[in-house]
Amino acid sequence: MESTFAFLNPEPVFQGSPHGGADDGYLRGLRVALQPSISVRDWPAEAGSVALSGFTALEDATVVQRLRQAGAYLRGYTRMSEFGFGLGGGEAGAALAEGADIELVLDLMGESRAAAARWKVSAFKPSYSLVSRLGIVGLIPSMECCGLVAPDLGTIRKTLQTVAGPDDLDFSLLDEETPDLSARTIDPAATTVGLIREAADGLSTERQEAFHTSARYLESRGFTLKELSLPDFALFSLVHRIIGSVEASSATGRYDSVRYGPRAPGARNWNEMYLRSRDAAFGTFLKSFLLQGAFFQFNRYEAFEAACRIRAQLVTEMANLCLRAEYLLLPTPQDTPPGPTVGAPADRPASLSATYAQFDSTLFANVTGQPALYLPPTADGTRPGFQLSGAALSDGALLSLGEHLLSDANGEEW
Amino acid sequence: MDYEAVVGLEIHVELNCATKMFCDCPNRPGDEPNINVCPTCLWLPGALPRLSEQALEKAALLCLALGAELQPLCAFDQKVYYYPDLPKGYQLSQAHLPLSRGGAIDITGEDGAPRRLRIHHIHMEEDVAKLVHEMEGRTPIGLVDFNRAGTPLVEIVTEPDFRTPHEAMEFLKALRTQIRYGGASECSMENGTMRADANISIRPRGTTQMNTKVEVKNMNSVRHVGDAIAYEIERQTASVESGEPVVLHTRLWDPDKKVTSPMRAKFEGPCVPDPSVPVIRLSGEWIAEMRARLPEMPTVRAERLATEYGLAPDEALTVSADPQVADFFEALAAQEIEPRTALHWLTTQLLPAVKDTRQELSVCRVTPARLGALLKMMAAGKINANAAREVLTRMFHTDDTPEAIVAAQGFTQVSDPDALGAMVQQVLDEQPAAVADYRGGQVKALGFLVGRVMQASGGKANPKVIRELLTDRLSAAE
Ligand SMILES: [Zn+2]
Numbered sequence: 001m002e003s004t005f006a007f008l009n010p011e012p013v014f015q016g017s018p019h020g021g022a023d024d025g026y027l028r029g030l031r032v033a034l035q036p037s038i039s040v041r042d043w044p045a046e047a048g049s050v051a052l053s054g055f056t057a058l059e060d061a062t063v064v065q066r067l068r069q070a071g072a073y074l075r076g077y078t079r080m081s082e083f084g085f086g087l088g089g090g091e092a093g094a095a096l097a098e099g100a101d102i103e104l105v106l107d108l109m110g111e112s113r114a115a116a117a118r119w120k121v122s123a124f125k126p127s128y129s130l131v132s133r134l135g136i137v138g139l140i141p142s143m144e145c146c147g148l149v150a151p152d153l154g155t156i157r158k159t160l161q162t163v164a165g166p167d168d169l170d171f172s173l174l175d176e177e178t179p180d181l182s183a184r185t186i187d188p189a190a191t192t193v194g195l196i197r198e199a200a201d202g203l204s205t206e207r208q209e210a211f212h213t214s215a216r217y218l219e220s221r222g223f224t225l226k227e228l229s230l231p232d233f234a235l236f237s238l239v240h241r242i243i244g245s246v247e248a249s250s251a252t253g254r255y256d257s258v259r260y261g262p263r264a265p266g267a268r269n270w271n272e273m274y275l276r277s278r279d280a281a282f283g284t285f286l287k288s289f290l291l292q293g294a295f296f297q298f299n300r301y302e303a304f305e306a307a308c309r310i311r312a313q314l315v316t317e318m319a320n321l322c323l324r325a326e327y328l329l330l331p332t333p334q335d336t337p338p339g340p341t342v343g344a345p346a347d348r349p350a351s352l353s354a355t356y357a358q359f360d361s362t363l364f365a366n367v368t369g370q371p372a373l374y375l376p377p378t379a380d381g382t383r384p385g386f387q388l389s390g391a392a393l394s395d396g397a398l399l400s401l402g403e404h405l406l407s408d409a410n411g412e413e414w
Numbered sequence: 415m416d417y418e419a420v421v422g423l424e425i426h427v428e429l430n431c432a433t434k435m436f437c438d439c440p441n442r443p444g445d446e447p448n449i450n451v452c453p454t455c456l457w458l459p460g461a462l463p464r465l466s467e468q469a470l471e472k473a474a475l476l477c478l479a480l481g482a483e484l485q486p487l488c489a490f491d492q493k494v495y496y497y498p499d500l501p502k503g504y505q506l507s508q509a510h511l512p513l514s515r516g517g518a519i520d521i522t523g524e525d526g527a528p529r530r531l532r533i534h535h536i537h538m539e540e541d542v543a544k545l546v547h548e549m550e551g552r553t554p555i556g557l558v559d560f561n562r563a564g565t566p567l568v569e570i571v572t573e574p575d576f577r578t579p580h581e582a583m584e585f586l587k588a589l590r591t592q593i594r595y596g597g598a599s600e601c602s603m604e605n606g607t608m609r610a611d612a613n614i615s616i617r618p619r620g621t622t623q624m625n626t627k628v629e630v631k632n633m634n635s636v637r638h639v640g641d642a643i644a645y646e647i648e649r650q651t652a653s654v655e656s657g658e659p660v661v662l663h664t665r666l667w668d669p670d671k672k673v674t675s676p677m678r679a680k681f682e683g684p685c686v687p688d689p690s691v692p693v694i695r696l697s698g699e700w701i702a703e704m705r706a707r708l709p710e711m712p713t714v715r716a717e718r719l720a721t722e723y724g725l726a727p728d729e730a731l732t733v734s735a736d737p738q739v740a741d742f743f744e745a746l747a748a749q750e751i752e753p754r755t756a757l758h759w760l761t762t763q764l765l766p767a768v769k770d771t772r773q774e775l776s777v778c779r780v781t782p783a784r785l786g787a788l789l790k791m792m793a794a795g796k797i798n799a800n801a802a803r804e805v806l807t808r809m810f811h812t813d814d815t816p817e818a819i820v821a822a823q824g825f826t827q828v829s830d831p832d833a834l835g836a837m838v839q840q841v842l843d844e845q846p847a848a849v850a851d852y853r854g855g856q857v858k859a860l861g862f863l864v865g866r867v868m869q870a871s872g873g874k875a876n877p878k879v880i881r882e883l884l885t886d887r888l889s890a891a892e
Contacts, residue, residue: 169464297683
């Protein structure tokens with residue numbers, strides 16, 4: 001059977017911190033699977049794209065440096081969708097079944113959370129500007145973030161504590177000290193969870209049902225549920241489509257087959273070489289996204305500007321909702337089953353619209369930059385699945401809420 | 415019909431920063447190709463831009479030196495175009511929220527009246543890589559040098575306030591002076607640290623319409639800018655008069671043929687906000703700190719030089735035009751060198767010599783202290799002007815003190831009347847005709863005799879003493 005890993009660490013066993021330096025032992029022995037969009041020196045960081053085939057990372061991403069420093073073992077690169085956009089053709093989450101304790105999955109529109117839903121594990125998308133993007137081969141710089149996928153939240157928290165925090169080499173990060181990421185006690189009686197009414201609009205009956213089951217479960221655990229309204233919730237998807245595609249269009253402008261990547265033959269000049277090589281390198285699905293971005297950039301710039309204004313407004317509105325409830329409950333991502341065999345192309349969505357429908361409940365956090373947590377349901381159905389969120393940089397508290405829900409200490413029949 | 419030109423300038427200035435704009439690579443574009451590069455300025459996957467603090471400071475100083483208003487909020491955009499000199503497919507520039515707005519430069523028009531030429535805005539920008547075209551055997555090849563990729567630039571965009579080539583040239587000269595004062599750039603059009611493009615259109619004199627403009631590039635001196643604008647005004651006038659409409663395009667100035675010719679423009683898309691460089695917020699305190707760093711500006715300095723040292727207004731302007739020259743002058747004056755002597759030696763001796771030896775005044779061996787010591791010896795009568803010029807020439811090639819050079823070369827002036835008396839008598843004996851001329855009322859003959867004595871002394875005699883001795887003896891013998 002073909003491995004879910006596209007590349008395995010040539011160092012077969014954990015040998016302590018590399019380069020002779022002592023590690024601090026915080027993650028000692030933790031086996032980390034990485035998507036090949038996260039640079040590891042000398043590894044083929046091809047980001048799931050033909051355009052990067054043959055490209056070898058020159059430096060460790062900041063995230064990787066910190067993992068090594070903490071004594072984690074980098075197990076290898078997984079197979080990922082083209083630049084991590086959507087889950088089609090990738091194997092996000094599958095490495096957990098092949099001896100990885102945690103997998104780092106680039107979250108552009110909810111991929112880490114959707115992968116976790118598929119594999120019935122947990123996923124955490126940190127706040128934007130909490131984790132360095134240096135060394136991440138990205139697609140949508142203002143929305144993407146390193147998602148953490150693992151069976152248990154303890155591993156996710158320790159990994160987040162390791163990789164988060166200021167980086168002299170990423171100026172988009174916070175200058176201030178890292179917010180408190182330690183565990184804290186959750187008192188349900190003193191905690192309000194907001195439920196955005198419009199987030200359930202347009203969902204299938206099943207997903208609406210699941211959403212309300214999650215809400216009832218929270219109530220049964222003693223939390224106060226508060227219904228909130230965000231009439232513009234549907235605009236998250238539109239804003240992501242416009243801004244995300246424009247950013248992707250310019251972010252992929254550098255793939256010209258000059259320095260790396262296959263060069264299409266037969267070109268008579270540099271311009272033809274660019275055009276042919278790019279045509280051959282990008283998949284149809286990604287191309288439709290890039291072309292859409294180019295369209296907004298060159299033909300409908302005013303729509304892009306409007307999307308930027310709406311985005312700013314949505315950020316404010318969500319921040320205001322977070323003042324009315326400490327946490328937010330959102331529908332879980334569409335539960336798509338894993339592909340039939342590991343390594344085979346998974347169910348690739350046919351179109352951009354289908355992909356956006358798949359991520360309709362997750363991409364809000366990529367647009368606003370706030371953290372989001374996915375918790376899987378139990379196999380016996382005694383506890384439903386959740387997607388929870390909170391104010392930007394409330395990551396530590398959000399993980400604590402998750403830990404509280406997963407512990408059955410206070411569980412009652414419901 | 416009588417036409418007038420409407421001209422606006424776009425001036426790129428390379429900031430003299432230690433590093434590039436978004437990485438720590440040395441800002442030395444002229445080094446051996448492709449040695450000053452890193453993943454950021456090569457834009458390899460995973461690289462992130464990090465705006466240099468020094469680039470921001472220098473750009474801000476430049477804005478303040480031009481009287482522009484720094485904006486509390488500015489941001490970088492992506493200027494999208496695909497070309498081999500730009501491997502990431504966009505240039506980081508500021509299209510929507512520039513670093514500063516406003517500002518102006520005052521010049522004197524051809525009619526002698528003051529003219530104020532306004533600046534629309536100034537923005538920061540990274541330079542792109544340099545393309546080098548060579549032949550490999552018979553095949554033309556294009557090479558890319560990334561040393562220049564990411565070099566910090568600012569672009570100064572003026573209002574279309576210019577009507578004549580003279581105004582554009584005067585503006586550029588004043589702009590250069592003020593930016594040099596701010597210490598942000600050397601602003602040499604010849605070395606490419608300042609590049610000016612002109613947008614030129616014409617309209618019937620007295621109207622206010624804005625017609626289709628033509629952009630002219632590739633002028634690498636202030637003179638060329640004037641010539642190109644003059645040529646383009648003539649060309650467009652002839653074209654309009656023959657019934658041909660002006661179409662929007664870009665032209666290149668050919669300095670040899672002195673004509674402009676159309677060039678193929680690069681495809682340029684719109685500018686979208688860059689998501690990787692954070693927006694820049696400038697606090698009032700930071701702006702005040704930058705303002706405090708700005709030295710006294712040239713026009714203010716010229717006024718002070720005139721009152722403090724008694725220089726004529728045009729002399730003061732000339733000296734203040736270059737901060738290095740003005741600093742040198744003031745350093746000489748501070749050593750109690752008579753200001754007129756200091757000005758004379760600086761402008762007629764030192765600056766031409768510095769230019770001849772292709773040095774920079776600020777780093778040349780002849781420091782204000784050394785030149786001051788030389789001029790003091792001259793003032794004290796220890797050497798004469800001829801010897802001082804000789805010594806100055808030697809000072810460019812040695813670090814010896816002027817005193818040591820004078821002693822070693824025997825340049826010490828001879829002022830002793832007894833020592834000079836014999837030489838004077840000998841010349842009088844040898845030149846009876848000149849003596850007769852002088853006695854016959856031809857005063858000029860005295861100069862000739864002085865020259866002969868100087869020659870006899872090997873240039874060391876004190877001319878003042880010779881003159882006294884000669885007049886004494888010529889009148890005594892009468
Ligand atoms: Zn660099």
